[in-house]
Amino acid sequence: MPAIKFNRRHFLKGSAAVAVTTGLWFDELVASVESMGTTSMFTHGVASGEPQQDSVLLWTRVNPDNTLAKKKVEWEICLDPTFTSAIKRGLSIAEAQRDHTVKVVVNELSQGTTYYYRFFCNGEYSEIGRTKTLASGNLDTVTLAIASCSNFAFGFFNAYDDIARDDSIDYVLHLGDYIYEYGQDGWGGEISKSLGRQHLPSRETVSLSDYRIRHGQYKRDSASRIMHASHPLIPIWDDHESTNNPYMHGAQNHQPDAEGDWSIRRSASLQAYFEWMPVYDPKPSEDPAAMWRKFEFGDLATMVTLETRHTGRSKQIDYKEHLATIDTPESLKNFITNVLNDPEKKMLSPEMESFYTAAFSSMKENKNAWRLIANQIPMARTHVPRTEDFIPVTSDDPKDPLLEERRGLAQLSRLNLPLYTDTWDGYPRARERFYEMNKKLGIRDLLVLTGDSHSFWTNQLFNDQNESMGIELGTAGISSPSDFLSFNNTIAEEMDKRLAEHNKEVIWTNGRENGYVKLVIEKEMATAEYRTVSTVKSRNYKSSLLKSVALKKDNGRLVFS
16 A cells, blocks of 8 residues: 655644654644544544554444545554654454444554554544554553543543643553443433533433444543553443443343343443454454453553453342341341342352463462452442431431432441442352452452542452452542442431441542543552542543552562562
8 A cells, every 4th residue: 555645734833844753742642632622533632552462453433424434544653752763564444333433453563562543534634642562571561541431421531631631650440331331311410511521422422333433432531542642542341331230131220111131231331342442353253242352561460351241240239129128137137138148149250250260370480470350340348337427317308319328328337338239249159159269360459440439439359268368459430430429428427437447348439530540560569649629510620649559469468668
């Protein structure tokens, strides 16, 4: 194919000076994103993902028109942002059956190397993205940004912007809830009106077209575009990429009588996810829901991503079906024994477990490497502390929308039951099975990286024999608020304090901030920085370090340093 040629505008803005620095590249990236109009060919930006030692996946989408069913999209990748000498280039096709998205897997790259890339279509260039392959062999450090729960309706993705501006970050690990399914009258609807960030389409996402439109809205966000262009993404899904709290054969937020067959809706959500995310497409013979992967960061760390939603999970316990009948010590014991600890309730599929075992079995010769688990939902035991003395269970307003929630918390507190049943706490036998699987592999130093809860967590994990199994680091939402802020900030702060006091496994938690975790892994130590943004209600924000935690290995265990 002929070499890609610069147009005059791009030459002046991006390539005139050979000595363009990374800082100047980023300034040009921001300017390009902010100036690109709705008629641009590349309004959804660029992204990269699936980093391996010799390859990376590049993604973009071109806007369709009424004249061409297919569009030729050229791409090139280079070692510097000036593109003075492209090392690889090629041609791909954007077509309607994939919603005009483009994925390119670029092979034969050098390990541990930063690259720059861009796309070209119909006389126009995309912004320039930056990506990085994984290292092999000896590696001294790797830095991950850990993100979760980016809800367009609740505010601006300022934490994405902060991640993009940090050149020390190697990869972004997104632990799910990358989009939310709610309509404009759903969760966050009132806030979205005040911010001008109402969900599209206006209804809840159910069809393939709905999910495509919603993904497109999130990808057009400027902070999202800048973050994707700055760092390669390693994403896993959680629930809201389809709908709230799914399991193998249904979901809490799916009503078959109004929304049709669950399998059709789930298939639509997964198809849109694979079209719009920088991830490998499933092969025709593969179950698209079986998305688990392994990433090796040289000899420093191995990470396995879990799939806990669509391939193995049993239906969640619904407290509303049981709490009214728990009125004696015997009934509580029966609930805990026969319902909560039902051994038939599963979280991981046999195939997921087999993949996990194979992935970490190969690490036995490298016992000093860090074992990272990319995990959607909180794993630590988190039972409800005493609440009635600071969260009232009566109200002068008979229509108080939070009254039922406050009363429910009070009952869970009296019974000392888990705060949530959608997390691993609702599947204690499955969690113990997971720990036993690791013990058989000789692993008791898990570093579990967790999203979902909209709260920061530092947790120490124990099995039923009170043996330490590892440490869990949980990230707050990029924009989603925690549950207890619906009461007020004072109650949320007190709840954080009491959760840590009441639960052995909870060392510290904060559910009052938005942000992400920056994890720096070195040979002997790992440091987690809990980073926050001052607001998500305006694009003008300040970022700060809320807390820092250092971890180290000690005789096959993880401990706090």
